[in-house]
Amino acid sequence: MSLVPLLDKALAADLSKSEWRAFAALLRQTVGFNKISDALTFGRLAQLTGLRKDHLKPAVQGVLKAGLFSQSAHPDYEFMYTVAHAESIKPKDVTHTNEGNNTKTEINYPKEIDHETQQALSPALAKLRSSAAQDVCDLLALAIRNRSIQTTPVRFGFALISAAKNGTLDKTALRSNPQQPAQAPNPQPKAVNKQIDDDFFYRNLAKIQGKTLETIKAEFANAHKKATVPPVALSNY
Incomplete structure (x- = not known):
């Protein structure tokens, strides 16, 4: 460089x-x-x-x-x-060393993940295999791009990392939404894409919290009913 x-x-x-x-x-x-x-x-x-x-x-x-x-x-x-x-000025792949087993976790951070989020997540990502860490980053970037996160990118990233450690990381959204520029047209109908994003978020949250999918959806539905503003779609956040 x-x-x-x-x-x-x-x-x-x-x-x-x-x-x-x-x-x-x-x-x-x-x-x-x-x-x-x-x-x-x-x-x-x-x-x-x-x-x-x-x-x-x-x-x-x-x-x-x-x-x-x-x-x-x-x-x-x-x-x-x-x-x-x-x-x-050609940035190199960001590499973290997992000293526990002398392996290296190599991550290409998508541009949607800002440096503050990278700094917060990198120690935990370094404990994952490179493929799992990259899946976490790609899923986080996809959620940021589609505005389907109801919390902060850091908290959502940690939730994905936890799922990756437990072997419950749902990568369906990556298969359904291959990486593409943030401004590129979405090849899927909006309604279908929204449903994929919503289901992806609910399923991972249910696994992380140890609750059923129906319980998580019911909790979010009740939260929207109590809100003082009209409810909006998850993918609009």
Whole structure:
């Protein structure tokens, strides 16, 4: 991984102090976590840089105008930032070592899983076989992409890891929904795809909590009845 072209361009750009802070924060969130892109909100960038939002936005624009990063819309985190000269910065597969049996767990994190979630899950994922850890990450990414998670990605990830350890991980959704770009058209009818996602979530939750599928569905149905807003489909979360 070579940062030389990117850093040379940054040095030649005559960035202001605020722009350097914005550039450093974006670099930290991407290359710092072995990625070339990351989805971020202005709130998160403000936290990292220590800049007020009214100062942060022009600073980020300065970084973009200098050609150091590109920016694209993101449905959940405002913007996706991608490092320039990405062709010369090729992230390696993230590898965790399981010291207990001297084996290595190799994981390709899908782009939907942000670095905070990766950090939280990586120690537990390192205890799984590479194939199981990858299945967990692919299932989590699919759920994030389809917005079928009613909790946080981290908690849902741990639930999947627990199922993988117990040998009860349901991979039906992966077979029904092969990996595809987040913005690609879904080849399945919406109603069918929703049912697959819902059943996948309910079945795994039932296995993890040791309850029957009917009990889990009944609990969610009662929770929706008590809600103060109209119930919405699970796949819309």
